Amino acid sequence: MRTPAETAPNRPAAATGDGFPFRVAVVGAGPSGCYTAQALRKGQPDVEIVLLDSLPTPFGLVRYGIAPDHQGAKAVSRQFERVFAQPGVEFLGNVSVGNDIGFASLLENFHAVVLATGLGADRQLAVDQDPDARVVGAGDLIRLLNSDPDALLRHRPGGLESLGTEVVVLGTGNVAVDVARLLSKSDLDLIASDVDDDALRAVAPSPVRTIHILGRCPSQLAKWDASMVRELAQVVGVQVNVDGTPLPGEPTNSPRTTVNVRFEQVPASIRRHGGRIRVTTHRAGDSGQVGHVDADTVITALGFESPAAHLARSGGLDAPNVFRVGGPATGRLGNLAENRKLAADTAKDVLAFLRGQVQPRRAGLAGLRDRLPASAVDFDAWRRIDDAELRRARPDRCRTKFTTRDELLAAAAGSAAPPSTPLATTGPSTTQEK
Structure with missing residues (x-):
């Protein structure tokens, strides 16, 4: 033959x-x-x-x-x-x-x-901004919550700082919705996930109270999948408003997290203001119509x-x-x-x-x-990593990943992984509310 x-x-x-x-x-x-x-x-x-x-x-x-x-x-x-x-x-x-x-x-x-x-890396926002304003890339944040050893290493020297109780997310793609969903979920919502609990508790000791998602395009041109927004609206305790109109979702009189989506908002500057961060915007097509949103952190979800x-x-x-x-x-x-x-x-x-x-x-x-x-x-060594992560899964998690290259390589070699290097945090470190 x-x-x-x-x-x-x-x-x-x-x-x-x-x-x-x-x-x-x-x-x-x-x-x-x-x-x-x-x-x-x-x-x-x-x-x-x-x-x-x-x-x-x-x-x-x-x-x-x-x-x-x-x-x-x-x-x-x-x-x-x-x-x-x-x-x-x-x-x-x-x-x-x-x-x-x-x-x-x-x-x-x-x-x-x-x-x-x-x-x-995350694409940078090309607007006037204070160099010390807290601006975080959405891709980097997702990698942190996924235990990416390189992302964690970049943040380990200074530790992870809490994002605060109110954040602005710039961009209307699926990554922006991912960020909003992860920052608004409780521990019960994350059962069977492989989220890095230590990283999540560092950046969001409790679910973020208010998330502003700002997009420069009209609503019909948003790049996210509609199913992703519906999923966000169905998270218990989350209220999603699009240009002021509430989306149907789980009813609640006192939402844990409110997500306000506003379209045709073009960022003009990111400045420190009264101990927080002020994002100044203008209406798409009308640079004279200026508004602003104040928050603790700005998260950019603008591509890579x-x-x-x-x-x-x-x-x-x-x-x-x-x-x-x-x-x-x-x-x-x-x-x-x-x-x-x-x-x-x-x-x-x-x-x-x-x-x-x-x-x-x-x-x-x-x-x-x-x-x-x-x-x-090689792939056999990866299987040893995979098996070890599944065996060490924390309660209610499908796996607990190794968070450093040394740990990954030790598991690949079949030896006991060295103790995890504690991830320094700033701010409260309480667990997320149930």
């Missing part, structure tokens, strides 16, 4: 001679990278695929970007686990391309390279910046055998359905390129072995 590689249309003979006619490296093991690997294997079952990630854990946005109370969406990782279980598909975590391994090494050892690095600079500086990114998917291709994160569609299209492009010409011999993973850091994490 002939293999799929032998029967593929217009496909030159295999050049590697060891069962893998093509070898593809995917930089980034988040949903875009995993969906790409899945689609590549569907189109060419005998392609070797190596997914590299700077974090010790796979799944990227699924693990650290999807809100911790949306476990249904996070369950897509089970699909990805089946891809990694296939022979010839490898995960290499705790490996930074551009630092630990040069990009040139990937081009030297693989027939094609797919950039699936997602996007970096381009990928890490160290990879952007690498040579060879514009080579014909380098492809982009997800954030590096579109400039936005997108949802899982969008990522899957884009990954399928990218996989078709990769395979069409590889089948269009005779490919030289490439070593693939074997060519990287002596260049990998000793602390690289």
